[in-house]
Amino acid sequence: MPTTLVRAACPHDCPDTCAMLVTVEDGRAVKVRGDPDHPTTHGTLCTKVSRYPERTYHEGRVLHPLRRVGPKGSGRFEQVGWDEALADIAARLHAIAGPDGANAEAIVPYSYAGTMGLLQSESMAARFFNKLGASLLDRTICSSAGGEALIATYGAKIGMHVEHYAESKLIVIWGSNSITSNLHFWTYAQQAKRAGAKLVCIDPRRTETAEKCHQHIALLPGTDGALALGLMHELIVNDWLDHDYIERHTEGWPQLRERALAWPPERTAAASGIEAEVVRALARDYGTTKPAAIRLNYGMQRVRGGGSAARLIAILPCLVGAWRHPAGGMLLSASGWFRDAIDNAALRRPDLLGGRRPRTINMSTIGDDLLRESGEALADGSRFGPRIEALVVYNSNPVAVAPQSAKVAAGFGREDLFTVVLEHFMTDTADLADYVLPATTQLEHLDLQVSYGHTYALINEAAVAPLGEAKPNTEIFRLLAARMGFDEPCFAESDEDLARIAFKPAARGGFDFAELRAHGWQKLPIADAPFAEGGFATPNGKCRIDAPGLGVPDHLPNYESAASTPGLAARFPLAMISPPERNFLNSSFVNVASLRGIDGEPVLEIAPGDAAARGIASGQRVRIFNDRGSIQCKAVVGPRARPGVVNGLGVWWKKLARDGRNGNELTHQRLTDIGRAPSFYDCLVEVEPAALSPSR
Ligand SMILES: Nc1nc2c(c(=O)[nH]1)N[C@H]1C(S)=C(S)[C@@H](COP(=O)(O)OP(=O)(O)OC[C@H]3O[C@@H](n4cnc5c(=O)[nH]c(N)nc54)[C@H](O)[C@@H]3O)O[C@H]1N2
Ligand SMILES: Nc1nc2c(c(=O)[nH]1)N[C@H]1C(S)=C(S)[C@@H](COP(=O)(O)OP(=O)(O)OC[C@H]3O[C@@H](n4cnc5c(=O)[nH]c(N)nc54)[C@H](O)[C@@H]3O)O[C@H]1N2
Ligand SMILES: [Mo]
Numbered sequence: 078m079p080t081t082l083v084r085a086a087c088p089h090d091c092p093d094t095c096a097m098l099v100t101v102e103d104g105r106a107v108k109v110r111g112d113p114d115h116p117t118t119h120g121t122l123c124t125k126v127s128r129y130p131e132r133t134y135h136e137g138r139v140l141h142p143l144r145r146v147g148p149k150g151s152g153r154f155e156q157v158g159w160d161e162a163l164a165d166i167a168a169r170l171h172a173i174a175g176p177d178g179a180n181a182e183a184i185v186p187y188s189y190a191g192t193m194g195l196l197q198s199e200s201m202a203a204r205f206f207n208k209l210g211a212s213l214l215d216r217t218i219c220s221s222a223g224g225e226a227l228i229a230t231y232g233a234k235i236g237m238h239v240e241h242y243a244e245s246k247l248i249v250i251w252g253s254n255s256i257t258s259n260l261h262f263w264t265y266a267q268q269a270k271r272a273g274a275k276l277v278c279i280d281p282r283r284t285e286t287a288e289k290c291h292q293h294i295a296l297l298p299g300t301d302g303a304l305a306l307g308l309m310h311e312l313i314v315n316d317w318l319d320h321d322y323i324e325r326h327t328e329g330w331p332q333l334r335e336r337a338l339a340w341p342p343e344r345t346a347a348a349s350g351i352e353a354e355v356v357r358a359l360a361r362d363y364g365t366t367k368p369a370a371i372r373l374n375y376g377m378q379r380v381r382g383g384g385s386a387a388r389l390i391a392i393l394p395c396l397v398g399a400w401r402h403p404a405g406g407m408l409l410s411a412s413g414w415f416r417d418a419i420d421n422a423a424l425r426r427p428d429l430l431g432g433r434r435p436r437t438i439n440m441s442t443i444g445d446d447l448l449r450e451s452g453e454a455l456a457d458g459s460r461f462g463p464r465i466e467a468l469v470v471y472n473s474n475p476v477a478v479a480p481q482s483a484k485v486a487a488g489f490g491r492e493d494l495f496t497v498v499l500e501h502f503m504t505d506t507a508d509l510a511d512y513v514l515p516a517t518t519q520l521e522h523l524d525l526q527v528s529y530g531h532t533y534a535l536i537n538e539a540a541v542a543p544l545g546e547a548k549p550n551t552e553i554f555r556l557l558a559a560r561m562g563f564d565e566p567c568f569a570e571s572d573e574d575l576a577r578i579a580f581k582p583a584a585r586g587g588f589d590f591a592e593l594r595a596h597g598w599q600k601l602p603i604a605d606a607p608f609a610e611g612g613f614a615t616p617n618g619k620c621r622i623d624a625p626g627l628g629v630p631d632h633l634p635n636y637e638s639a640a641s642t643p644g645l646a647a648r649f650p651l652a653m654i655s656p657p658e659r660n661f662l663n664s665s666f667v668n669v670a671s672l673r674g675i676d677g678e679p680v681l682e683i684a685p686g687d688a689a690a691r692g693i694a695s696g697q698r699v700r701i702f703n704d705r706g707s708i709q710c711k712a713v714v715g716p717r718a719r720p721g722v723v724n725g726l727g728v729w730w731k732k733l734a735r736d737g738r739n740g741n742e743l744t745h746q747r748l749t750d751i752g753r754a755p756s757f758y759d760c761l762v763e764v765e766p767a768a769l770s771p772s773r
Contacts, residue, residue: 079103083540084112084597087126088197088519089662090190090219092239092374092410092530093261095122096598097129099520099540106130106520106541115598117239117261117531124659125666132669133518133544137502140545143513149490150509159546159556162512167560169495173466174209181210182435183466187443189218191472191665192550194524194537195424195579196572198472201554203425208563210430212465215439218478220529221752223378223409226387229624229751232614233413237370237406238603239531243268244404247366249277249359251390252301252377254284257659259530262372275362279304280376281654282682282724283717294359295719298652298758299380300349302632305389307345307356308363309337312396317364319398326611327395329623336629348632348640350721364397368405375409376656380759382633384751389630395620400608412529413614414601417586419527423578426567436462440473441755442746444481447488471499471516471550476506477664478728480755482741483706499550502668505731515547522549523572525579525593532601534580536593551575627751636747637761649703649761651687651723655740656758658727667730679734681710682724683764688714691765698767701725703760706742709735709767723764 085097096115100108109129113120142162147153174181186206192198206213215221227234242248242265255263263286270276276290279301287293296304312318313334323330342356363369371394378387391407399405422428438446446465453461468489479485489496489509498510507513521544524537543549548556551572558568581587588599611618623629639646657663660672667673681701683693693699695714700707701723710725718724725740744757 083538084536085109085519085540086524086526086535086537087122088192088194088524088526088537089126089665090193091662092259092528093117094193094526094528094531094533094535095126095261096535097122097126101540104541106133112597115533117533119261119264121261121264123260125662125669125672128666128669128672129518129520131671132666133520135502135669137668138544138547139500139502139507139513139515140547141515142546145511149492152508154513162514163556163560166497166512167557170209170467171561173495178210180463182212183463184209184211185438185465185468186211186214187440187468187470187473187475188214189216189440189473191474192519192524194519194526195419196524196575197522197550200424200575200579201551201558201568202471204429204567205554205558205563207426207429208558208565209561210433210435212435213437215437215753217439217441217752217754219754220375220378220410222384222749222754223373223375223387223752225752226378226384227391227409227413229627230388230391230621232616232621233416234410234529235413235607235614236408236411238403238605239265239408239411241404241605242266242370242372244272245269245368245370246274246404247277247362247369248274249279249363249369249371250286250290251279251371251373253372253374254280254282254286254376254656255372256285256289258657259372259374262530266372275366277359277362281719281722282656283719285659294351294355297350297638298654298722299382299635299638300632301377302382302386302389302630303340303345303348304356305386305393306337306340306632307342308360308393309333309396310340311342311357311360312364313337315360315364317360318396322395322398322401326608326613326618327392327620327622329621329629332629333392333622336631348634363393367399368402369394369397369399370405371407373407373409376758378749379755379757381636381747381750381756383749383754383756385630385633388624389632392620392622392630401606402609403605406608408530410529411532412527414532414603415527415534418534418580418588418601420578420581420587424575429565438465439748439753440475441480441748441753443475443479444484444488445746447491447494448484465494467495467497469497470506470510474504474506474664476509477504477731477739478741480741480744480757481705481746482731482739484746499553504664508732514553515545516553517543517547517549521547523576525576532603533598534588534593534601535598633750635759636745636756637759642761645761649763650721651762651764652721653701653723653725653740653743653760653762654758655725655728655744661727664728664730667727667733673733679710679729679739680713680726681764682713682715682718682726684716684718684720684722685714686720687718687723688712693764693766699764700767701743701762701764703743703762705745706738708738708740708742723762
C-alpha cells in the first residue's frame, strides 16, 4: 500500500497556524499530525484539528451541488449537476445586476475565516466580485476593534515574537484563554513558568488557563480600559516609568498622564469589580519585573469600548520600556508583519472595479441590512442603496455566528433573497440557501497560509483528490466567472499560478515560492526586539498615544451594564459572555460528534450565589433571556463564572441545540467604538429555571 507524507498547514482562524504532516494511504488521508520540525508547532496539534480526517470524511460532507426544492428553510434540496447549477446561478446574478450591471450592488459576498488561506479566502473570489461590481464587505466580525487599535497605536498589527515569551519574567495573559485558543503560545508560557516567571490571567471567566496561572483577576466584562488606566496611575505615582523610552518613542503621553491620574486604584476597583489592592499589586509586578510581556487576545475587545481598551493596553509596554527586551512587549496580532510580503493587488485585482466604488456592507450588521428596503434612511443620515437581493456565502456560517440571530435568520429566510452557499456541510446557513456548492477541505486543495500569532508563511499541498464533486473555492469562482462571460485572463489562472504570485519576491519583502515549497515554511526576517529603539510602523516611528482622529483613549463603559444602563440591568442583571469552546472553532467542528462532549449540548456557567438566588441547580435546564430573545441551556454551577457574569460557551450549530438556537439569539448589533465590530460580550441577560424543556 503506497504511503506518502504530505506537507500541509492548518487553515483555521487561530493564531497558531500549525504546520501539519498528512499521512496518505492509497489516496486516503489517514492521519494528520503537527510537524515536529516547525518551530512554533513543535509536533503538536490541538484536539480538534488532529480530528481533521474525521471532519474531511464526515458522512455529512456536501459532495454534490444541491438546489433547494421546498420552501426556504424546509431543508429540501435536490442534487444537480455542476453545469446546471453554475448556469442557473450566473443567470440569476446577471438578472439581478441588470443589463449594464447598474444594480450589481444588490449582490453581496459574505465570507470570513473558515479558511484563512490566501488562495481559498480572497483571491479568485475577490476578483469575481470586483469584476461584477458587487457590494464590498467590511470583514469586522472578529478582530477589527483591536486590529484598528493596534494600527492607531503602533501603525500596524505587529508585536512580539511568540517564541520569546519563553524568556519573559512576567506574562500577563489578558482576555485570552490560551489553552483553548492559542495552545502553542501556552507551551512558551509554561517554559517561562518553569524558569520562574509569574503568570497573571485577566479574564472574567475562570478558564483552564486562568486556573494554571499564579494569579487570576476576574474583572467585569468590558472594564479592561479602567484597569489599564488604574495601572497607569500606579506606574506614575510610584515612578515605575521608563522616561527615556516615553520621551523618545511615544507621542501624546502628557494628555494621557493627566487622564490616568484621575484613576486611583479605588476607582478602577469600583468600575471593574475587583479589589484596589489587586490593581496596586499588578502595577507593582508590571512596573518592576523585567522583561514583562502581555499576551492580549481578541476576547477583551468584543465590547463597546473594546478598541479604546486595546489602545490603552498597547500603550503600557511603552510606559515601562518593556519593548527594550526581546521577551518584553505585547502581542495581539502579528499579521501586519506580513503586510509587505503579500501581494494583495495581484491576488484580488481591485483594478477590476474599473473606477466603480460600490457601497460597503458591514458583515456584523447583516441581520439589519438583509431586512432593509432600497434607499432606506440610515442613522448616520446616509441612504442604504439597493435592497440586498443576492448573497454569496463562503468560509462563513453567518446564521450561527452573526449577532442578533433572530434578525439574521429572518433575513436569510426571505423567499425573495437568492442565496448561494459554498460549504463542506449543511450548516444553519446552508439550510437557508437556494444553492449549496460543495467545497474542498484543506486536505484537498493547494493553499498558502500566513499567521496572526507567529511570523512564518506556510504551504499547504493538496494531500488527496477532491471528494465527490467538491471543488476549491477558487475553482468555483473561476467557473462562475466563465459563465458570467468574464474573459479577463486573470480568471483563467490556476491555483498554482495564484500561489506563485501571492507573495512578492523575497527581495521585495516576500518569499520565494520554490523555497517555500521545498521547505514547507519560511520565516520573516524580523529583529528580536523590534521596537527596542522605537521604530513602530507609524510615519514618525513613534507609538501614538494621541492618535489622529481618535485623540487620547479613555475607558468607555459597556452599552449594557449596571453602570451605564441601570434600568436595563434591573430587568437583566447578569452580563453574558460567549467565548470560544475548546473543542470547536467558532461554529466549525460542532458537527463532529466526538468533539461535542459527553452532554453534547450547550452549557451556561453560572456562579453558585447567582444560581442559588434563582433556584438553579447544576445540570438543570435553564432559560436565558433578554428583550432580543431566549435560549435554553444546561446550567453548570461552579467557580468558572464570577458573580454577576454568566458564560455561554461556543457558537453552537443552532440545529444541534435542543431548542434550535444559540447564544447569538441574545447578542445585539451595536458596534465597537473603533473598527465597526460586534460587541458580542456586551450583553445583559436574566436566567431562570426552564419549564419542561421542549425537545425537538
Ligand atoms: N479552540 C478554539 N480556538 C480558537 C477559537 C475557537 O472558537 N475555539 N476561535 C479562534 C478565533 S476566531 C479567534 S478570534 C481567536 C481569539 O479568540 P479569543 O476570543 O480571544 O479567544 P479566547 O482566548 O479563547 O477567549 C478570550 C477570553 O476572553 C475572555 N473575555 C471575555 N470578555 C472579556 C473582557 O471584557 N475582558 C477580558 N479581559 N477578557 C474577556 C473570555 O472569557 C475568554 O476566556 O481564537 C481562535 N482560536
Ligand atoms: N456569540 C458569539 N459569536 C461569535 C463569536 C463569539 O465569541 N461569540 N466569535 C466571533 C468570531 S471571533 C468569529 S472569527 C466569527 C467566526 O465566524 P465564521 O468565520 O463564520 O466561522 P465558522 O463558524 O468557523 O464558519 C466557517 C465556515 O466555513 C466553512 N469552511 C471552512 N473551510 C472552507 C473552505 O475551504 N471553503 C468553503 N467554502 N467553506 C469552508 C466551514 O465548514 C464553516 O462552516 O464568529 C463570531 N461569532
Ligand atoms: Mo475570530
